Amino acid sequence: MSIFVNASTRLVVQGITGRDGSFHSKQMLAYGTDMVAGVTPGKGGQKFEDKVPVFNTVADAVRETGANTSVIYVPPAFAAAAVAEAADAGISFIVCITEGIPVLDMARIMPFVREKGARLLGPNCPGLITPGVAKVGIIPGQICTPGRVGLVSRSGTLTYEVVNQLTRNQIGQSTCVGIGGDPVIGTNFIDVLAAFQADPDTDAIVMMGEIGGTDEQKAAAFIAQHVTKPVVGFIAGQTAPPGRRMGHAGAIVSGSSGTAAEKIAAFKEAGISVMERPADVVRLITERLKN
Amino acid sequence: MSIFVNASTRLVVQGITGRDGSFHSKQMLAYGTDMVAGVTPGKGGQKFEDKVPVFNTVADAVRETGANTSVIYVPPAFAAAAVAEAADAGISFIVCITEGIPVLDMARIMPFVREKGARLLGPNCPGLITPGVAKVGIIPGQICTPGRVGLVSRSGTLTYEVVNQLTRNQIGQSTCVGIGGDPVIGTNFIDVLAAFQADPDTDAIVMMGEIGGTDEQKAAAFIAQHVTKPVVGFIAGQTAPPGRRMGHAGAIVSGSSGTAAEKIAAFKEAGISVMERPADVVRLITERLKN
Amino acid sequence: MNLHEYQARELLKAAGVPMLDGGVAATADEVHAIASRIGGTVVVKAQVHAGGRGKAGGVKLAKTPAEAKEVAARILGMTIKGLVVQKVLVVPAADIASESYVGLIMDRESQRPLFMVSSAGGIDIEEVAAKTPEKIHRLAVDPRFGLMPHQSLGLALKLYQDFNQVRAAARMMEQLYSVFMANGASLAEINPLATTSDGKVLALDAKISIDDNELDRRPDLAALRDESAEEPSEVTARKANLTFIKLDGNVGCVVNGAGLAMATMDLVKYYGGDPANFLDIGGSSNPEKVVNALKIITADPSVKVILFNIFGGITRTDDVANGIVTATRQFKVDLPIVIRLTGTNEKEAVKILEGVGMKALNDMDEAVKQAVALAKGAK
């Protein structure tokens, strides 16, 4: 199968009539995603591309079309509210592409999303794709091919780079997931790793991290304990300058952690094969799948 | 046994050094309640009545004394915060005596109390008493006697009146509970009725209602469905003038409900024996316990 | 505490709710000035804490300042449901195309602020609710998250089709919610929420009630209380921290606790008497309260007997006894007093009363029977 999106995904696009929303909605439609509805307040009753009904509210869309998954392209000032709207309307999987959402907006609505039992992917993420089945977000469909490698990444375009390497070498993907790099996100590495571990159609996992924070170290510890499938990893930012300090508090919270070296060491300790450059993914995955 | 308070109740008094708090704490102590701590911020380290240690915070009290039940006598402006403090400190049963708490304060903290898994009784209630075991609140201990009739009431002094009638006629009580009459309360009739129904040491229940709202009708419906023990009921306010209307909204919310006649009818329909006056409780309980 | 319409308008206006500019006046001359400033037809509205003002003649149209003055002269001083009109609000007459209803109330059941909205607004909203409840749409707001944008939009979509009107109404609900929460309201209503023939959405009338428990910490709101618009005996009672409601009988009741007070009135009736009032001296004990209670009750000439029914809990019966003794020393009480006391510090109380030659009963039924008999004997 795949994780999070599959053949029963019924997608509603929030912000379907906006510049980015309409552009990517066309691409998602072209890819064959089962897009059942769009939402733009004030444009209820229209049809997008002459086939997708547009509603004023997500609640209307869910009631009329049975949508179960949403993808959000609304501007940053309204995006957190759009996430809450989707969760309140009973959407169980929400993908928020929007970049630049105030962090406190997200901190305020995340507990609501959790209480409603919804899963949020993002924000500020490229979404995800289950090649050949459904594309939800902005990952270019043409670089993907169906297969049995699961991919999870904190970044957008770096994900594409690695997926592209895999596809060009005939290594297909079960699902490719971009979790986004914002301070407050709905789905983290561990959530995705657990889903891949449980997915019978994923044989190996590629995990793309970055410098900063300790999410990669936590994911490595999770992998050591709970993931039996082979994992290949990458950390971007080995040559990046140290980030600006966020007062004393930033230093106190993060301590000395967050460097590429520390993360790579954690990966190695957890038995993850570490790529030195994106193109290494092919060799390493091939090796790990052989053993 | 009893409900809510029993031999394992370890009580902390919030506001133990105030006028009402100290007066009633002495009475609770005299009754034999296992009062393990008091809390008054700024008075940590003192001893109340030379034996009960006073702490600055409920968390300190819980850590040092293993308190599991709290009773609150702090002034109205701080009382909702005191409830939240108790819940956050891990107190599982909180009794709030304070009258005059702003309703929105309670509306804001109730979800917190629920999330913490605590039960709140009140506010603006007389508390409860398990005769011979523990008194938590302000119900006069001398009017109670141990036995097998459970009592629940929306009002304070009316409860005493009825308990007094029972005691004078040698009908003992398992637990007497005053739930309070505020718009937002932590424990309602149904919660208490369910507890009495489940309590092997309660044989019959006395329920004291008032005009206004629909809680008594809902309780009656609950009794018809879930309570097999005999119930005797009273509704105060048969001759009271109708309450002031709260705008159109008040009329829309409550519709035509809330009169004594309607409540008495609901009681009768649910098989509850209805007292015409407080003194009737003795005759009715005796009758119902015979059958 | 109910606010006057003009006070509610000020709170809503400060929050940005669109409404017509008006003015409040206590004299007909002031009304003339306001109507002149506004120009055109105005509405003169009595500011009283009573529903059905319009039907009672307290709301009138006036085409000219002179007519407004004339109308105001009639309304000012008028009595509506027992309350004298002291002030009027003067606003431009609106060209109304439709009337909606928006109400927000603290709901006991959900324990949350509850929105009720209907596109069938106006003075008959209660009839709409009773006969066609499906026309009232409800939403309980979770105070942890506040009124979320999709919720206000969802409510507004129940009222309007035009999206400019939808957005305007949604914004007003957010403003109404913020006024409600920021001022500790128990009720906030806009009725009608009107559209004008040129498509604008406006609040034409507003009603706000503040939770009395907020007033101690909000002197700004407490200052809005208009005592001239209240029943004098109730003002006195409130100042003494007593809950008092005047009734038609002759047995004056002084009870601690609302439930017991009602049960006492019921028992007076049960034994053939008629209660003169509901009076709850409340929980915390304070001899001064008893003195004030006696003052209020003895001021009512129809009272023939005073019945105390005190069951001590947080109220200490000795405090009540002391209050009775103090009161009878401060002023002469010519009426018979029947006292029933039991509970906290009962022994001390009985001693105090016996010290001045008064007797305390222990049984409620007996005390009520005695009081009823005395009231009948006095007739």
Next chain:
Amino acid sequence: MNLHEYQARELLKAAGVPMLDGGVAATADEVHAIASRIGGTVVVKAQVHAGGRGKAGGVKLAKTPAEAKEVAARILGMTIKGLVVQKVLVVPAADIASESYVGLIMDRESQRPLFMVSSAGGIDIEEVAAKTPEKIHRLAVDPRFGLMPHQSLGLALKLYQDFNQVRAAARMMEQLYSVFMANGASLAEINPLATTSDGKVLALDAKISIDDNELDRRPDLAALRDESAEEPSEVTARKANLTFIKLDGNVGCVVNGAGLAMATMDLVKYYGGDPANFLDIGGSSNPEKVVNALKIITADPSVKVILFNIFGGITRTDDVANGIVTATRQFKVDLPIVIRLTGTNEKEAVKILEGVGMKALNDMDEAVKQAVALAKGAK
């Protein structure tokens, strides 16, 4: 966006945080005036967005207005960590009895605002945290309920024994939290939170950072940005909506996406080169951004080659190609440009570039290798 100390003080002061009255000045004469007004010994503090001001000589005591003027003349214009001091804050010298630390930061892990407090405050707080982490007390605030009174009291009890000081500190944490939430802060710190020898609790220094994502909807906060206190190339980049960090190498990089940008720099290094910068043109595509990116990179004389690495997703590669074409028409680019483009609208992009005689590579490794070789050849 980091606020200056004097700006942070103003936000905290408006919320009621007690602090010493001071003044901000851009000239030594103004400092003299402020010091005269204050009277007594003052502290003159450089207002720059850099830590370790004190150690760099940017914070000085002055006993008289004349000395304050003299000190200010030295500090104003001084360079601290590459930033020129444009303004100083002048405050009375406090008689400090103890120094505590209070910090509030948006915490990734709990996804909540996280308080960190320590009675061991002052400039060495990071060392305290590293060596004796048990001296730092933490509390994540649930934004659904806000900072509850028992929580602020609990934090304050970690700092003080004296209950007046405890209450004062608790109140300041509530004020700090409200400033944090009301202004979309990502950081708010008071360090030191000092007690004076007469027992008062005061905020002596404050630091606030605002989430950049808040600024669009908060022009009041955006107006606090002091561009004179920033690296000029970074100001230009920010205005063009680019993320730019200058580095020491000679391979100028233009990449879309932070992760790919870092991976590109890593690959430059991997193939023996040195990146001249980190530059992320971001998600949404806009030819103008590319023009600005090229302007910023070509302004750096050490750059020998420009490397584009664009993987189209939300960014359309044809937009980027158009941007390159536009830029090379607007101004002469003397440097070799290596372009790698793939993804969304790739075919159109290649066509656009070929139309002006430019070539686009498809493989990242190949492009990086070419760029590194060109940079080396140019030396």
